Amino acid sequence: MRILYHLTLSPVARKVRIVLAEKNLEFTLKLEKVWERRPEFLALNPAGEVPVLIEPDGAVLAGTEAIVEYLDEAYREKLLIGINPVDRAEVRRLVAWFDVKMNFEVTENLLGQKMMRRYGPPGQPNAQPNSQAIRAGHANLPYHLDYIAYLVERRRWLAGDHFSVADISAAAHLSSLDYLGDVPWEAHDPAKEWYARIKSRPSFRAILADHVPGAPPPKHYADLDF
Amino acid sequence: MRILYHLTLSPVARKVRIVLAEKNLEFTLKLEKVWERRPEFLALNPAGEVPVLIEPDGAVLAGTEAIVEYLDEAYREKLLIGINPVDRAEVRRLVAWFDVKMNFEVTENLLGQKMMRRYGPPGQPNAQPNSQAIRAGHANLPYHLDYIAYLVERRRWLAGDHFSVADISAAAHLSSLDYLGDVPWEAHDPAKEWYARIKSRPSFRAILADHVPGAPPPKHYADLDF
Structure with a gap:
């Protein structure tokens, strides 16, 4: 198992x-x-x-x-990091973009403050969300949605012709932020269309069915036509 | 070129x-x-x-x-991430340990505060080093030296039998901290012996010859018998 x-x-x-x-x-x-x-x-x-x-x-x-x-x-039947070394480097560059840069500038500020403090360690002395961090997270998020738009206006998927862990990394962060209702989709059509494509993949179904006790997601969270 | x-x-x-x-x-x-x-x-x-x-x-x-x-x-003549998938995962786990965890807990607090503020962006409003961050960096560093000791007491190199990017990642962080004179080597013999092995590699020579204008390294920095 x-x-x-x-x-x-x-x-x-x-x-x-x-x-x-x-x-x-x-x-x-x-x-x-x-x-x-x-x-x-x-x-x-x-x-x-x-x-x-x-x-x-x-x-x-x-x-x-x-x-x-x-x-x-x-498990090499379906490769998710690309094939040749230069394409793989582009996938990994973008993985770091989302998992390090966007994580630091956005995810930690929003998810870290709002949820991890509330549903994470109980009785933590600093359990009050830091409103300055939350403001910074909201201010930074549009830049990352714009970067996604920039990429998908030039490429089929974020790192090139093929769906890759670059797409998965970005979508994973956005899915958690979307659970909080924190993603301003209406102002970011290209990113929204890219996310809609990912949302409809069977591999995303379990993510859309997630439910944190006491903190239900907004209605659009699991909606494929959000 | x-x-x-x-x-x-x-x-x-x-x-x-x-x-x-x-x-x-x-x-x-x-x-x-x-x-x-x-x-x-x-x-x-x-x-x-x-x-x-x-x-x-x-x-x-x-x-x-x-x-x-x-x-x-x-460039596959000398592989630095290992050969089989499980060994490679161990190398990459340790790379993330040093480049993400140690970087956040130690390097950013010491190097980030002391040098990047002084020799980095001029006229930055927050250019005064944050003494709380520096204290945290000093307090956290021994845990990472102890972890290196734990590993090299069980293995020839950090990730196993072979020298790998796990060793290179850890040594790169420690070399920059050592340039500041911030590594308490005398209290950490196993980590010191491991670092001495790396210091004597030809690939490390250029690092030991580095010189930041106006901020010379301590005498032991380039000494192979430090």
């Missing part, structure tokens, strides 16, 4: 779920409250973060890029 | 310099003052960051992991 330790709204855990689904690999999700720092979980990943993947043969994989690169090497 | 845009003390740019040297690939360094946001540089990398590599055939590669993975795919 393949097991993925995750948090429902973690964009990087969602990314691995989508990659697994694109590759038709079955897996069981286990919710890991990382803030509890369970010794058994820290033994799997000393960084104490999700995602962590346990392969059917018992191999333990930790770290988002490590897992995604592993899956693309081990 | 191969060109690498860099900043002298950027750990991720140093990492690419070491990878290129390990692979015996010649290159010309160009110092890029990223805070000037030169349009010509932004055209190469819209993220506005170093490292950026221009290959002799004109291919532009941006983003540290994208560059390193590209080099390991394109």
Whole structure:
């Protein structure tokens, strides 16, 4: 049995779920409250973060890029990082754009403040969301939607002709932000059309069915014609 | 001609310099003052960051992991990310440990505050180093030196039997911190012995010869018997 330790709204855990689904690999999700720092979980990943993947043969994989690169090497029927080295570099450049730059400028400021503080570690002294961070997140998000527009006006998918983990990374972040109702789709048509294409993929179905107890998503979240 | 845009003390740019040297690939360094946001540089990398590599055939590669993975795919005589998928996942897990976790907990707090503010963007309003961040950086660094010790007490190199980009990533961060005199080597013998092994590699020579105008390194910085 393949097991993925995750948090429902973690964009990087969602990314691995989508990659697994694109590759038709079955897996069981286990919710890991990382803030509890369970010794058994820290033994799997000393960084104490999700995602962590346990392969059917018992191999333990930790770290988002490590897992995604592993899956693309081990299950080669449908490649998600491209074929030739230069194309693969473009995929990876964009993965870092979304998982590092957008994560720092937007996701941490919105999701980190609004949800992780509310539904994360209980009794945390700084549990009050930081309104300055939230303002910064809202101010930065349009630049990333514009960058997506810039790319898809020139290419079929973000990194080129083929659907890749660049698309999956960007969509994973946006899906978590969209769960909060924080994505201004109406002002960003090209990004919205690209996201609609991803939303309709079977690999995205489980993401759209997610539900955090006590924090339902807005109505448009799972709507393919949002 | 191969060109690498860099900043002298950027750990991720140093990492690419070491990878290129390990692979015996010649290159010309160009110092890029990223805070000037030169349009010509932004055209190469819209993220506005170093490292950026221009290959002799004109291919532009941006983003540290994208560059390193590209080099390991394109120049295969000496592989630095391992061979089988599980070993490669362990290398990449540790790369993320140092480039993301240690970078956030230590490097940004020390190097970011002390040097980038002083030698980076001139006239920046917040140019005063943040003493709380510096204290946090000093407090967090020993945990990473202990983790290196934990690994090298069980393995020949950080990720296993072979020297890899995991070693290069960790050494690149520590080399920049060591330039500031901020690494408490005397209290961390196993990490020190591991670093001494890396310091003596020919690929590290150029790093040890680095000199930032107006900010000379401490005497032990380039000393192989520090």
